[in-house]
Amino acid sequence: MxxxxxxxxxxxxxxxxxxxxxxxxxxxxxxxxxxxxxxxxxxxxxxxxxxxxxxxxxxxxxxxxxxxxxxxxxxxxxxxxxxxxxxxxxxxxxxxxxxxxxxxxxxxxxxxxxxxxxxxxxxxxxxxxxxxxxxxxxxxxxxxxxxxxxxxxxxxxxxxxxxxxxxxxxxxxNVMIDTLYQNLDRISAPSFWNNFNLETGNYIILTLHRPSNVDEEKSLIDLLEGIDKMVENKKVIFPIHPRTKAILGETNLNLKNILFVEPQGYLNFMFLIKNSFAVITDSGGISEETTVLGIPCFTMRTTTERPETIEIGTNTLVGTSIENLKELFGAFLKSGLRKAEIPELxxxxxxxxxxxxxxxx
Missing domain, CATH: 3.40.50.2000 (Glycogen Phosphorylase B;)
Structure with missing residues (x-):
């Protein structure tokens, strides 16, 4: 064959x-x-x-x-x-x-x-x-x-x-989870880990690349500024996708907590996910990995093709508005992570x- x-x-x-x-x-x-x-x-x-x-x-x-x-x-x-x-x-x-x-x-x-x-x-x-x-x-x-x-x-x-x-x-x-399990003992901290004084649970991971979130510069800036204020004293690590970086261009952003980094390799990125406090993303795949790792995930989309990550996993579907994110993230801070399981097989x-x-x- x-x-x-x-x-x-x-x-x-x-x-x-x-x-x-x-x-x-x-x-x-x-x-x-x-x-x-x-x-x-x-x-x-x-x-x-x-x-x-x-x-x-x-x-x-x-x-x-x-x-x-x-x-x-x-x-x-x-x-x-x-x-x-x-x-x-x-x-x-x-x-x-x-x-x-x-x-x-x-x-x-x-x-x-x-x-x-x-x-x-x-x-x-x-x-x-x-x-x-x-x-x-x-x-x-x-x-x-x-x-x-x-x-x-x-x-x-x-x-x-x-x-x-x-x-x-x-x-x-899920073959993505095969890869995760096969490499968990190989994941490693990125080079900026010590420079940013990162520790397990003291930072949030942010990824954005979908057109609904990044194509319009003003709404993207509003979203970033809203997240920056929402997280209070938590750092936000944002591996910025080339597409998103191009849209922001030379815009001068006044952000206290969001730290921009280059796109990460798999082993560094999985280390960041595994040790994070929470993840904010518009990626479908990341919600699968966070479900297996037990990390709270907030998905900035109105729909998902991975309903199991919400029904039994750690994922919360937020929509695309910062107001929804603030409300749902605030509820999580108050109540903690709900009971979650790993999907079948x-x-x-x-x-x-x-x-x-x-x-x-």
Whole structure:
């Protein structure tokens, strides 16, 4: 069995690392399975891309399509053109895509049009928000996928409602959590830890990158200033995404508590999350990691495709207004973290299940 594995952006790298390890384990056991890794180049900043390959021991990609940035259409088209050429030259049995970035949808379309079976890891999740490019990517990818691997029973149910054959839907758990468990003993403090006098529980992590939060400069500044006042004497570590940094430009911000840092590698970032007091974010993936680590998470979005992080995890859906955040954060300060659990099958073995199932097909 020959599998082509696609990676394009930061969340993809975290998800493919344990899948590759699971393939390598089967190879060591004498199973007839091989993989070819294609990096689309969707994220090309070293801190968003190369660092993750190095830290997570992901092998050097067999191909880097180097598509870089552009509009949604430009980037998707560039990936499709480049990947079609690559797949013609390197045919395989399966193309495995993860998550919901442009690379996921683009490579799935190319594979399907070339009569190659598509495997979607993290299939079936839905936010219901069609203004999110990721939601469109999910729906399109799942409409042409052959083998679906889901992180939750609700994701599996979503697929069954769309008419997917139940025999092709496999609830296996969460590969991002595989990576977390595999690297917990390797996480380390970033270089600024001592310079900022950081200690476990005395700081908050902030990440923002979604258009609804960062595209309009004034509302972004209002949000940052509101968070800065809300946290009182807690430091806020803000690894600023290049997109957000560009929107702020040279704006002179009068912030007492928010400390801007460069995007972090996986091992440093997970150390910061694990030792934080709380996390404020608009990322879906981070709410999964905080759920497993038992860290309170406040998600600055009106919808989530990961309802299990709210229903049984540590995540609170806030919306996009600073007023809502202040109210919900204040309630947390008063009452403390509610009882939370780790979702079913988030046990670090999802990748092994995926490869076992594919080998049985």
């Amino acid at each position: 020959k599998i082509t594995i696609i990676a394009g952006a930061r969340p993809n790298f975290i998800k493919i690392a344990p899948i590759i390890k699971a393939v390598q384990k089967k190879q060591s056991e004498g199973k007839s399975i091989s993989f070819r890794l294609v990096h689309t180049g969707q994220h090309y900043d070293k801190n968003l891309s190369d660092t993750f390959f190095e830290e997570l021991n992901i092998p050097h990609p067999n191909a880097n399509l180097e598509v870089k940035s552009g509009s949604q259409a430009e980037q998707t088209a560039a990936i499709m053109i480049a990947f079609e050429k690559d797949l013609v030259q390197n045919p395989c049995d399966l193309v495995l895509v993860v998550g919901d970035v442009n690379s996921t949808m683009a490579c799935a379309i190319v594979a399907k049009k070339m009569n190659t079976k598509v495997v979607h890891v993290e299939a079936g999740i839905r936010s219901g928000d069609m203004t999110m490019p990721e939601e469109i990517n999910r729906i399109v990818t799942d409409s042409i996928t052959d083998y679906f691997f889901t992180t939750s029973t609700s994701a599996s149910e979503n697929l069954l409602k769309y008419g997917v054959e139940s025999s092709n839907v496999h609830f296996v758990g 988030w046990d670090g073995k999802a990748s092994e299940r995926i490869i076992d199932i594919l080998l049985s097909k």
